[in-house]
Amino acid sequence: MRNRKHFNENDEMTDINISPLIDMVFILLIFFIVTTVFVEEEGMATNTPDPSPQTDPPDEEKVRLTLLIKSNGEVFSKLGNVQKNIGLGGVRALVQQEMQREVYPILVNVEKDSRIGTYVTVHDTCMLAGAEGITMKVVQE
Template structure:
C-alpha cells in the first residue's frame, strides 16, 4: 500500500503557473513605455550661439541642424538644402508644428538664411536654438 502511494506521487507532473510572471512583465513594459520621453534629435552635436533670453522648446517641433562644416541634418540623416522644404511641408501636413533650426555658431549666415527661407516657404513658424546665458549686470 505504501508502495502504491509513493509510486502515484512520483507520476504526478508539477506545473508552474506562469501567469503572475507574465502579468509582471506586461506591467513593467507598460511602465517603461509610459515613462519614456520621445524627443526628436537632429543627430549632430552643434555648438550653438549664446543668447540672453530664450523660449522653451516645444514637444511637437521639427528640428533641423546645421553643422560647423555646413551640412544640414534632420533626424540623424544628412539632407540637402532642396529637401528642406518638402520635408517641412510633409511634417506640417501630419501635424501643425514649428521648425527649430539648431545651427553651429561658426557657419555662414548665407546657409542659415537659405534653410530659414525654405522652411518659411513651406508655411512653418521658424525659430532657432541657442545656448541660454544669464545676463549678469
C-alpha cells in the same frame, strides 16, 4: 609797357593784415549757425518691433522637427529620434510633408561657426514650405 611798375631794391613790400578778416568770418559763421532753421524732413517709415517682452523659444518636447546646420554647410534633420543628412535641397520637401500632418514649430540648431547665408536659405525655405514658427538656436557641437 608804359604802365608797368618796376620795383627797386629800395621799395618795400607791404603785407595785408588778415586778422580782422578772420574775425569777421568767425562772426558771420556764428551768426549763420545761430539763425539757421533746421527743417526735419520726413523719411521712410520703418517697421520696428514692439518693446514687448520676448516670447520664450518652444520647449524641446513640443518641437517635432529639428534641423541642424553644421559649420561645414551640411543640413541634418532630426525627426523624433532619427537623424539624417538631407542637405539644402531636402529641407522644403521634408517641411512640406511634416506641415501637412500637423502644424508645429520648427527648431533650427546652428553650429557656432556656420555661415549665416545657409541659415537664411534654410529659414526662407521653411517659410515657403508652410512653417509658421521657426526658432533658431546656436549650439556647440
